[in-house]
Amino acid sequence: MEIVVCLKPVPDAETRLRPLADGSGLDPEGVKFVLAGYDESAVEQALLLKEANAGSKVHAVSFGSSRWTEEVLRAAIALGCDTATAVERSAGTPEDPLATAAALRNAIEALPHDLVLLGKQAGDDEEGLVPGALAEMLGLPHFGFVVDLRWDPASQRLKFGRSAEAGQETWESPLPCVIALQQAWNDPRTAKLPAILKSRRALLGKANPPTPTADHGRSELERFALPPPRTGARMIEYRTPAEAAEKLVRILKEEAKVFP
């Protein structure tokens, strides 16, 4: 099985974020971008499928021109992906989901692909629009919010679940298709040290940037701001636990009016 997994570098959860002075976006200065969350789960899923189905290959693909694009691709190689391809972003290319999907399509069409895996949304903007757009451009069926993906050689179909509001749905699909994965149902592996060293010397492929069309850049970010700092916490002064409980109950009753 030839599996393509699409990756996006997102800010490290431990980095302190701040908006650009004009509020037009995130200030990337000093921010470290990593392979995280949904994408990490997608890579893990791709590797599990590869291990369960001899002769399979995993191809990592990412769109962007920052050093972080290269970093997440090398991280994917260190984890066990077989190839990695960057789609360069030329200056002025919009960052909207359709332009991103078109860029990924360029890379994917140049690769053998039975299955395309993505996180259901990026860990930073959480838009979740790329998987559907990409499937449409590739002319392939698309499933979202997928968990527990397996290949059934007997029926030659993928079997998987979808988390739905009221329970879990069970689905199956023939290949090829595009699948957007839910996070955190698998435990993403850690790359081994020798594999990290080897990944630094791996050759990365390059794919053509997307040709701009009238559809690209139709959605635009208006303003980016951090949520206001949280307030309202209040410490209760007390000498004994009983006194603390008594004061808390009084506040809940009389001030917050949580119960009568």
Add this chain to the structure above:
Amino acid sequence: MPDFSLSPEHESLRDMARKFARSEMAPHAAECDRTARFPEEIYRKAHALGLMNLNVPGELGGSGLSVFEQCLIVEELAYACGGMTTSIIANCLALEPILLGGTPEQKQRYLQPFCADYHLASFCLTEPAGGSDAGALRTRARREGEEYVLDGEKCFITNAPHASLYTVFAMVNPELRHKGISAFVVPRSAKGLVPGKDEEKMGHRASSTSSVRFEGVRVPVSDRLGAEGEGFSIAMRTLDQTRTPIGALATGIAQAALDHAARYSLKRETFGKLISEHQAIQIKLANMAQAVHAARLLTWHAAWTIDRGHKGTLESSIAKCFASDAALHVADEAIQTFGGYGYMKEYPVEKLLRDAKLTQIYEGANEIQRTVIARELLRGYS
């Protein structure tokens, strides 16, 4: 122009070690310290990820890292737990004599199977009657035909109760003093090799330390490293390689102490304001930060010197000595910043002081390091 920045490759190694340290080691550090438990499951994971035999070349099954890269990793591990780090990197110390003194055949024979699976090795130099005075070794190796017979006792041997391989330094000819020492590789299965009971230690309690007795242990000549009498040189060259990562280990402990103290100072109030707003605490934190920064840079410089093919005896002694003194001082000041809470076992900083203390003692006590520094220094004046 010297470059102090880390390459993306260095960053990815450091990040990997940081992730392992914080997700696998740190959550168990307090419990292992309290109960003196040897967390083998963590060490097995470290081995599986290539964090254990850092200095062994890739073709022999290790990770093949430079000393600088080892330092980046060791600092991260020690930030989470000094004791676990000591046990994780003990293989580097124990296997270095094989890398330095072994023939290609010996390296293949010992290291390939050893590194392929989880195994621990112990470096057996120190003896009850003397640690730093290695020339006065009492463990004897008597030649009998194609074998040596080892008799004697080693002490304070890291991982000894759990090891499957021991690199042992023993006196073949006492009249030649340190030139009479030879190095041997002895498997755990050797008859007469008896590890002692686990020592109760002040710190590094997740690590295991015991004596090892050699009661007529027969070692084939083919398991001697280097020529007869070359043991002392192998031991000293080993320590030249492994001393610098001890500086990194101490730096990791010091950085943890500084981070705890700084964070606490931003939460704790006295006299109506955060203690971070008191100049007394600011001065403490500033001095701690200077010590940590200097320790790291000295360590990096020593590693860089060795990786460029120099012996680096002076640089590595300075790094180990300074960083370990810094770690003790910074941990002490972290406790002082916490006040009474810092003295309580419920808080993490008193462990750092106990762990830091060992870094002044092992792999060459700081008194010896200073002797070495002075000797190397004065050579430049005479």
